Amino acid sequence: MRLVTRAELATTIRVAIAVAxxxxxxxxxxxxxxAHDMLVEDLTSRIMGAPESETVILQPDLSGFGTGSKPGVWDLDEPHPHPELRKR
Known part of the structure; x- marks a missing residue:
């Protein structure tokens, strides 16, 4: 399990916009x-909140090896951190 940082989220959004x-x-x-920068800043602040009270985003560790590695799946690759929040 790993924590997604504010900078990593902003980079992910920036790349998604660039390849759109x-x-x-x-x-x-x-x-x-x-306009790109303003959108990235706005989306990051809406998703994570203010820097002093950030939302925590957890992501499963990578599964697989080498070039076949991909983000893991909760309950398959590792236990869900909050079982009561599972999708039904």
Whole structure:
């Protein structure tokens, strides 16, 4: 189990925006780099909250070896940290 940091979440969002199809960028009006940065900052703060009271995001460890490794799955690769919060 590992903790996803604020910087890692922002990087993931930034990469997702960078590889989004052109029509998505046009719909979101993301033609300028400053618009990208504003969207990343906004999404990160909405997901994690203020820096002094961050939400904790846990992710299962990677499963598999070498190039076949992928994010693990709760209850398959390792126990769920809060069993009462499982999807039904």
């Amino acid at each position: 199809p052109p029509y998505v960028k046009k719909t979101l009006e993301l033609q300028h780099a400053r």
